Each structure stands twice: as C-alpha cells, then as structure tokens.
Amino acid sequence: MKIVQRSLKCLAIAILMFLPTSIFAFNAGEDGGQVSGKQEVEAYIVHHLKDSHDFNLFSYTDDSGERQHFGVALPVILWSSEGLVTFMSSEFHHDDNGHVIVEKDGLKFTKIHSKIYELEKGATAVSFDADHHATNASKVLDFSITKSVVGILLIGLLMLFWFSRLAKQYKKKQIPTGFGRILEPLVLYVRDEIARPNIGEKHYRKFTGYLLTVFFFIWILNLAGLTPLGFNVTGQLAVTACLAIFTLIIYTVSGNKDYWMHILWMPGVPIFVKPILAVIELVGAFIIKPFSLLVRLFANISAGHIVLMSLIAIMFTLKESLGVVGATSLSFVLSFFLLLIELLVAFLQAYIFTMLSALFIGMAVAEHDHEHEEHAHEISSDVEDVRGDFI
Template sequence: MKIAQKSIKFLTIVAIALFSMSGYAVDSDKNQHSQKDGGQVNTKKEVEEYILHHIKDSHDFSLFSYTNDAGERKHLGFPLPVILWSSEGLVTFMSSEFHHNDDGHVIVEKDGLKFAKIHSKIYELDSDAATVALDDTDHPTNAHKVLDFSITKSAFGLILIGLLMLLWFSKLARQYKTRKVPTGFGRILEPLVLYVRDEIARPNIGEKHYRRFTGYLLTVFFFIWILNLAGLTPLGFNVTGQLAVTACLAIFTLVIYTLSGTKGYWMHMIWMPGVPVLIRPVLAIIELAGALVIKPFSLLVRLFANISAGHIVVMSLIAIMFTLQESLGVVGATGLSLLLSFFITLIEVLVAFLQAYIFTMLSALFIGMAVDDHEHH
C-alpha cells in the first residue's frame, strides 16, 4: 500500500514536470538552411549538424524538434536562464528569448545592451551595431564575447544529479542511525559504496590512509557514473562529455594528491635517490611533468573522449534510419538501426560504469603513490 502511494506520488511529480514544459513554436531559419540543395533535405549534413549540436553544450533544454505540415519548426523543451557578465554588469534573461536561433539573427535587447547567440556562444553587440556581421569563419566582427555564467543544459544536469545524489546518500546515511541494513533504494547503493571502499580505495591507497580519501573517491565515482547513465537517457545530457567538467574533476584529483604528498614522494620526484647525480635533474623534469600535467591530462581526456565517442556512435547508428532509408527501405533501415543501436547502448551502459571505475581507480592509485611512506626503500 505504501509502495503504491509512493509510486503515485512519483508519477504525479513526473506528470507535472512533463506538462509544465512549454512546447513553444518558433519559425527558425534552420530548416531553410538545411534545405538549400534545391528544396531537398540534405540528410547527411543535417545528421552531422545534429550530432555536433548534441555534443556541445546548449543554452536551452530541448527534448526534440520537428517540422510540422505548415513548414514551421516546432521545439519541445524548456528554456533555461542566461546569466551574463557584460560590459555594464550582470544581465539575466531566459534563453527562450533567442527563439532557438543559433546564427545571430535574433537579437535580444536588455538594459540597453544587445546580445546575439552564434554557435552556442553569446556575444554582446557593439553599441552602434544593429545586426551581427560575420567574417569568413563565422566569427562576428562587430561583437565581443561576454563572461557567460548561464545555467546551460550541462549545468542544469550537474545541479539535478547533484541534488539527487544529496537526497539518496543523505537518506542512506540517516538510515544507519536506526538500523543495520538499509531499506529501499539504499540496498542498491550500499554494496556499491562498499565496493568502492574495499576494492578501490583500500588496496590502492593502503590501510593506513584510505579513510581520508574514501569520501572523495565515492563522490567522484557516483558523480561520474550517474551522469554517464543520465547521458544514455533520452534527456540528452552530455555532461561527462564536456571538457570543462572532466577537466574540473581531474584538477580535483591533482590538487588532492599534490597537497597530500609526503616528503618521500616529493623527494623521489625532485631528487631521486639511488641514481647518478647527473641523471637526477632529467628525471625530475620527467617526473614533475608526469605528476602535474600528464596524469591529470590523461584522466580528463580519457573520460571526455570515451563519453563523447560513445554518444557520437549511438547517434550515428540511430541516424542510419534516415541515411540508409533509400538503399535499404524504411523497414530495413529502421531494423538495422534498432538492432545496432540497441547493442551499442548495452555496451555504453558497461562503458558508463567502466569509465567511472577507471577514473576512481586511477585517482586512488595516484593518491596512493603520493601518501605512500616509501618505507620499502
């Protein structure tokens, strides 16, 4: 009975969330853009544009869009706030004011300043300019970039998953006050928490120090894993496929293992004992570059490239439906696309876990190297 009540509550929230989305219709020139080749839709180009657009971050949260019978482009989704630090201070408005335009044709006027969005970047127009002038490489000549603190789609995903994690894990932690075995969703989370502690943190960092770092490793593991999985849902998040996000995570790891490094760790890095003196400076350069640049760089690129590549592959396989429609027929192309994208999605579910595991594992390994007492020398 209680479960039924809970699920009704949950479904109601989902329904409210779905219905409160404003399906807003705007005539964008994007469909004219893709129909340049004699009125025919250039499918391949459109697919490519769509995939690239998905990989990048965007200022509004659009679930899907279509062109209706009247030739209008309809978008379903909801707008997100745009927060800018312009030449005259803070400016905020909703992203719906750009009307899904992405090539600078729609100009938003706020507080006497003019803004245009070109390729997912927002520019502030010079005061005397009325329209955006683009040069050959599609960069505006009479506008300049502003500091963009907008809640973009990725930032929205970050906040959403962050709040969900806070909810789940604080609930799990509270349960241990009154009982030994957690109930409900906590039963799924508990073995994973223990897995990260006992299989990743403890063997790699060592019995003596692992407790200090388990909190960070758990946070990073669940953060990456849940965001990777969120990227596989039709919501279309690509948060862990953003360089900024993975770079930030890598920098966290870098700061932690750099600051917690023992004297022995730094000695081994800067003045390696046991090797000829002339080789020591050379080794120091290599070791320092490895610890401060290569380790975090490989962490950030691995996660970014894996997730982005996964998204591109899934979307390309879904696009087979349209690109091979002529040669295979509607049923054949759809069947092939469905089969391939189904199996690649299964692999992606595995990759989502594996990447979170590897990031956590390597972080633990690097921290373990830094806090190791080097007593065996």
C-alpha cells in the same frame, strides 16, 4: 545463498539499466522526424555534443512548415561590459546563427554556435568575416544555467537525497531499502577494492569520501547521458578537466616528504640523472596525470555518443535503400547492442577514473621504508626462497 543474493542484486541493476535503453530507443524514433540529409545528421550530432542554453527535448516541422521546439527555456546569466545581465534563453527563439538579437538594459546580445556575443555600441546586426567569425561582437563571461549545469544540479540533488537517506537508514540500524540496496554494494566495492588496496590501510579513510563522490558523480551522469534527456555532461571538456583538477589538488596537497623527494631529487640514481628525472617527474605529476584523466573520460563518452547517434541516424540515412521498416529495425538492433556496451563503458569509465585517482593519491601518501637499503639483502634472499618453492 550468497550467490543467489548477488545474482538478485545484479538482476536489479540490470533491470534498472535496461529501462533507459528501451525509452531511448522508443523516443529516438520520434525525435527529429524531418532529419534526412547527411549534413543535417552531422549538424545534429555536433549540436548534441555541445552544451546548449535551452533544454530541448525534441523538435519537428509542423504542417505549415514551421519548426516547433519542445523543451524548457533556461536562464541566461551574463557578465557583460556593464555588469550582470539576466534573461531567459527563450528570447533567442532557438536561433544559433546570430540572426536574433536580444536587447537588455541597452546592450545587445546574440548567440552564434552556442556561444553568446555582445554586440558593439550602435551595431544592429552581426557582420561576419570570411572565416565566419563575428567582427563587431565580442564574447561575454557566461554564467548561464545551461543544460549541463541543469544535469549536474539534478544529479547532485538526487545523490544528496539517495545518500542521506542511506546514511539515515544505517543510523537507525536498518537494512537499506529501495535504491540504497544498489548503492550499498557499490559503496563497499569502492572502499574495499579501490581505496583500500591503492591508498593503503593507514590513509584510505581520509580519501574514501572524495573517491565515492567522484565515482557516483561520473557513473550516474554517464547513465543520465544514455537517457532520452540527452545530457552530455561527462563528455564536456570543462567538466572532466574540473574533476581532474580536483584529483590534482588532492594528491599535490596531501603528498608527503617522500613523494616530493622522489619527484625533485630521486634517491638511488647517479647525480647527473637527478635533474633530468626531476623535470620528467614534474611534467608527469602536473600535466600528464591530470591530462590523461580528463582526456580519457571526455573522449570515451563523446565517442560513445557520436557512434550511438550515428547508428540511430541510420533510420534516416538508409531510408531510401532499405525501406522504412528495414532501416528502422537495423538501426534499432545496432543501437540497442551499442547501448548495452555503453552501459558497461559508463561503469568502466567511472571505475577507471576513481581507480587512477586512488592510485595517484596512493603514490603521494605512500610511506617508504627508510631502512630498505640495509634490509635489501634479506628481501632478496626472501625472493629467492619463494622462487625456490616454485621451481
């Protein structure tokens, strides 16, 4: 009976995961109908990987040769040399090369490669040097609601809705309904398989909240990245770095006496090795651990998006040699199977991030048995007993 229940749960998750797959494959066929050259495909992929100031769903070239964009403009919030400036991103008219200049409160702004620049006083157009860097414009502090921010807010609100609903149902002693039925086994999984064994029975409760939040945040945003909305939030270095810094702060703040002892003055080694080990441990705790967390998530998700979009681009790049039907069906089959792998990767990366966070926190709060020197003899004899059983 339990197997039937579990397989039903798996089936529900699988169906939910298939939905975006089919929509994505369908939409990709319509998206960017005029993309043809290799450079154009590359530019499209690079543009997708970056954050953008407007929420563009698709664009096409109409009969009169004009580029038509379909999407939503987002607010641009800047802290310029004269204070706060806000306007809508539609005022840039989808220009990304510094041609369109927006004038607001006597200041001039332009957008070059997804970055907003403020022009110097008196300048009317951007001038570039040999390396295509703007010479008469400087970067401004950009607090805009960009596409990634929209994604984070959207997923945050959805999570708030789902989990508060789930909590309410538990308060009324109901069985969870709807999407809560998918969330419940995952919540239990994170608590019982990730938090409890890695952090330890005594402390795990305090950190389960953070681990659950991080797990669902990454997982749902990874899945959102596979929908035709085209979010690439967990593939932004800033987002993954921020998540890694959260973990860094948590395990640094909650580290106990033994943890700092093991970092700064490792017990049980010769005295001249201790300073060397302290340097290694400090670099490991403050640089390597968070760096490995942030690079892994960023690189996995970006690589997945690049490969996926390259496979979708097959239908344009191989159109001449394979014909429209051949290129489209090849690209459909390849991208379909890659999407299945990406669904696995979306879960796996959320799992690994949570798992390693739990492991690092567990290292920081682990309580060491101080009498282990006296008991060392007993333990080693225990080990021999166990070995004896095997041999």
